Amino acid sequence: MHALGRRRFLVQNTAIAAAAATSLSLVPRRARAAANDRMKVAFIGVGGRGGSNLKAITATGKVDVVALCDVDSRFVENTAKQFPAARKFQDFRKLYDAVGKEIDAAVVSTTEHTHAFATMPALQLGKHVYCEKPLAYNIAETRAVTEAAARAGVVTQMGTQIHAGENYHRVVELIQSGAIGDVHEAHVWVGRAWGLQSEADAKKNDRLFVDSRPATGMTPPSYLDWDLWLGPAPKRPFHNVYFPGPNWYRWWDFGNGTMSDLGSHWNDLPYWALQLDAPQTVEAFGPPAHPEIAPASMSAEYHYGQRGDRVPVKLTWHQGTHKPEIWKRGEIPQWNSGVLFIGSKGMLLSDYRKHLLLPEDDFTDFVPPEPFIPDSPGHHEEWVAACLSGGQTGSPFSYAGPLTEANHLGNVAYRVGKKITWDPVNMKCVGCPEADPFIRREPRSGWSLS
Structure with a gap:
């Protein structure tokens, strides 16, 4: 079970705290989706990652696809060939107006900046939700979704598929049973280097090179509704440096770079194993922050306080060319990406599939x-099963929300360029008003979470 610690109870309202305290044993109020053990599902975002989610969820044989939605009409039309009875949409707001009352659940696999806006209507209607990672674009949107899920009492799951894997389960058991003693330090590093960097480095590391917003726009392709793709983000002309995905990933208006994306997978392991909550302070290191583009390489140092009988811990995130000093010295295996726990009795090194005690x-x-952590039938399968008959998911929003907030704080510290002290109750960086625009933003006219 996720024992989330006293300080998270101060972070969120009573409903969320109650959900968080029992996140793996919670039986939602609306657990049974349909009397015949099938559920009606709307899929929002059906290309790329969305197509993979649709395939995995329908493979359970317990789902009826009621609606398909994507701003790219090609994906809707191609997917509809497999599900001809499904209604087709480009605008998820119209989807909810048309079929919101008849569905049992929604699967959201849109771009990061529209996650909250595609997820919130389902929660407000009391529907189960699967949402891709990260849970939402910024801290305020993440908190709003987390709170709404707690009020709704429905089954939720964020798309951190590795969370369901055997390796992560065994690592959590080792850390929580004291195999390496008290863990006072941890490092997470990922080799991906997408984002702002030199043209020479981009040719080696990235999908494209871009170092500024294009001066002119392009005509959007006929199959794309560009205004809907922008959604709540500030209006700008179409350009192929934003679309197709994941080109948008590096632009602050649409995503948060590697930290919020891969951080959802890799920071998940120490967050779970060490029963972390809201960090006390965060400080980031890297090149000067660009106003438009997330960095290819950076690092962020988090300090977490005492959590019950667990000692304070320093957790450092490294991406791109940044690596832990112990890795640089060759004192541990130099895996391209990994998680290192440093304890009083030894160390544990892990990646997605394997781990070593050192x-x-x-x-x-x-x-x-x-x-002692039950095996998962599969990340998508456990969500479907919980929706139909009650039970548990590994990454409900009560857990995934605070994890997502912590990841976003690394970028907040990076963008303000100084160490921040976090006030989770008021969602403020203490004495740092310049951080506010990175914590929340006003959506474009026509878009609202209320």
Whole structure:
């Protein structure tokens, strides 16, 4: 179970705290989606990642596809060939107006900046929701979605598929059973280097090179509703440096770069294993922040306080060319991406699929604890099962929301260029009003979370 710690109870309202405290054993009020053990689902975003989610969820054989929606009409038309009975939409607001009352659940796989706006109507209607990671574009939107999910009492799941894997389960068991003692330091690093960098580096590391907003626009392709794609983001002309995905990923108006994307997967492991909550302080390091484009390489240092009997911990995120010093010195295996826990009795190194106890000679005769985290039938499968008959998901919004907020704080610290002290109750950086625009933004006219 996710024991989320006392300080998170101060972060969120009573309803959220109650949900968070039992996030893996919570049986939602609306657990049974349909009397015949099937549920009617609307899929919002059906290309790329959305297509993968649709395939995995329909493969359970327990889902009727009621509606398909995508701002790119090609994806809707192609997907509709498989599901001819489904109604077709480009605007998810119209989808909810038309079929919102008849669906049991929604699956949201849009671009990051529209996650909250596509998810909130389903929660307000009391529908179960699966939403891709990160949960929302910024901290304020994330908090709003987390609170709405707690009020709705429905089954939720954020798209951190690795959370359901056996390796993450075993690592959490090792850390929480004290295999390496008290963990006072942890490092997370990812090799991906997409974002602002030199043209030479971009040729080696990235999909494209861009260092400023284009001076002129382009004509959008006929199959794309560009205004709907922009959604709540500030209006700007179409250009192929934003679309197709994941080109948008690097632009602050639409995404938050590697931190919010891969951070959802990689920071998930220490967040879960160490029972983290809201960080006390965050400080970021890297090149000067660009007003438009997220960096390819940077790092962020989080400090978390005492959590029950768990000691304070420093967690450092590294992306792109940034790596932990212990990695640079060759004192651990130099995996391209990984998570390192440093404890009083040793270290644990993990990636998505494997882990090592270090120094290996010290753990030759080590006997791991008996597994105590139940095996998952699969990330998507557990969501469908919980929607239909109650039970649990591994990454409900009560857990995924605070994780997403913490990831966003790394970018907030980077963009203000100084160490921040976080007030989670008021969603403020103490004595740092310049951080406010990175915590929340006013959506474009015609878009609202209320």
